[in-house]
Amino acid sequence: MKPKHTFITAAETLIRDGEARVRMGQNSARLVPDYKDRLRCHCAPFFGDTPLANIDSAMLRRFRDELVAKGLKQATVLVVMSFVSKTLRMAHDDGLIRQMPAIPRKGQKPSPRPAFTAATYTKLLTTLKQVEKGKPVIAFKGNRVDWELRAIVTFMVNTFTRPGDVFALKNEHIIVVPEDADGPAYLRIDAPSSKGHEAPIISMPVAVPVYQRTIERHRKAGFGKPDDYVFLPSKKKRAYAHELVRRQFRLVLKHAGLLQSTKGVEHSLYSLRHTAITLRLLHAKDLDLLTLARTARTSVEMIDRFYASSLTAELNRDKLHSFRRPTRFLTDGVSPVVAKGSCA
Template sequence: MRPKKITFSIAAQTAIKDAETRVKLGQNSPRLVSDYKDRLKHCDAFFGDMPISKIDARKVRDFRDELASKGLKSTAIAPVMSFVSVVLRLAHEDGLIMQKPPIPRPSQKPTPRSAFSLAEYKQLLQTLRSMEKASPPIMWKASPIDKELRWLVTFMVNGFFRPGDLFVLQHKHITIVPSNASEPAYLRIAAPASKGHANPIITMPVAVPIYNRLLSHQKAKGFGKPDDYLFLPHRRSRKYAHEIIRRQFRIALKKADLLQGPNGDERSLYSLRHSAITMRLQQGNVDLLTLARACRTSVEMIDRFYASSLTAEANRDKLFSFRHPTRYLAVSDTSTNATT
């Protein structure tokens, strides 16, 4: 097929096949492929049968403006434009276009989701316990809210997981690292690659008994095999499993009167990851690099999105503390008569 007859939609299939290959190689989460296909729907609605050789910088800007006119925010437009960039880059590499036009990037201010305070988190767990004991059961469609939702919440907080990553976890990804004389047991999780990170995750020690209870529960129902998923394993569609939990969690938030965060934004499952990270920053004694490795993110992202609500004064006890008070100061400098 001649380049002039190749449309954006045809060229986009190359990007999707490339994503499928990266998933097979373990470089990306399987969700990448479905995300690309969803983003292609936005592109098809605008570009239609337009030859990819006719797509220039003006057309790309018009596409961005079209998305904005439909009410999409910058956070929703950015991944679609990123997909357009991937398609055009591969088209240029394959000789379908002479050069890749510049891609306008919508400005994105950090918009961290509201975390739960420790008191709010305890309130949420108390609400979940009461809901799972309800008779008749509280349902979303045909799915009852039971103790599995509470286990998911606590497992997520003690493993710093992104919601999407949690639903592709299988038991074969989990290794229980036993306790020894110096440290308690914890989970080492070789999860599928996510957001460009492929290193194993380690959890807080509390995740071990949570996982053991979940595993026993799943085995009693005929699941718990290495290839079975941790949560809602009877649901083949992981996208639908995610949707079930998302809807159930929203019901729980409403019942606990915790749906709205202090900034007026709506909390979601992602707020649990935000809470997990901010709680470690506030209550733990961990450096940002170690925390970033455990969370499969970067120090920069923690600073921009998770630590943005923390002030220097909030953790002043850590700022003022030294392992050895005189290590960096002369003894005379620690006296009350010291001058500056």
């Protein structure tokens, strides 16, 4: 007789709970497809109809080792093991198992996606403009790269948005805040909750004309209403819209010779968010990390671990070497005198 409570039945319960949380706006729509992929591709083939009561730490270690043997990256192994952990935790909370087995984990080293430099970002935009004109024609399954891919790229770099979130954006989520005495116009993006963050995103000024041109083009095609999606509004299946843009972007990167960073790591759509944050870290004047973290819907810790990890002190040596008040520390042709209040 087939056991009543198996890993698969427990995982299906977790997925149903995820669907409910997505409907309530607590998680992004990407959560459920990700859960289903982890169950179908990795967990179901290994656990099958194994009763929950028979899953112990030794079995979980074998499962982890099998994932590693498949050649999966460490980050992928970690998210799959996290799915297993959540499944068993819910089973424990529901009284289906008496004790939660220890989940084997391995410390994750920060592995940030590479950002584009100012030079490579300029090259990317130049390539996108050429491709729009058909020089050359680049398409994925009959969907030709046009003006909208460049709009998405520029929008992401000037709004700090995550790839999954940008395809969930609707026009009703965006307000154009006009120019005033404090500065130029910008977008206030009150997007659905993402990664547990709900604060509005404050864009860079460049995002305003990018958004305005985008919505004007869509209005000519019958879209642009408040409840229409900002990008690819004709694609009702947002996972498909995301995947289409991801594939088109990869083809453009290959054509431009920008698929990999100088360290051999592949660029992706997520590199655009990384680029947005990195450029602000490099070029913003006196911007504190908390403000940047709030508008990028992340934390100061995450910026330090993943986004600022590629920056060195030498890149901001002008700030490092600056003084609040005039000092005799630097003198012409004379040995430097230690400034008052400094350590030497």
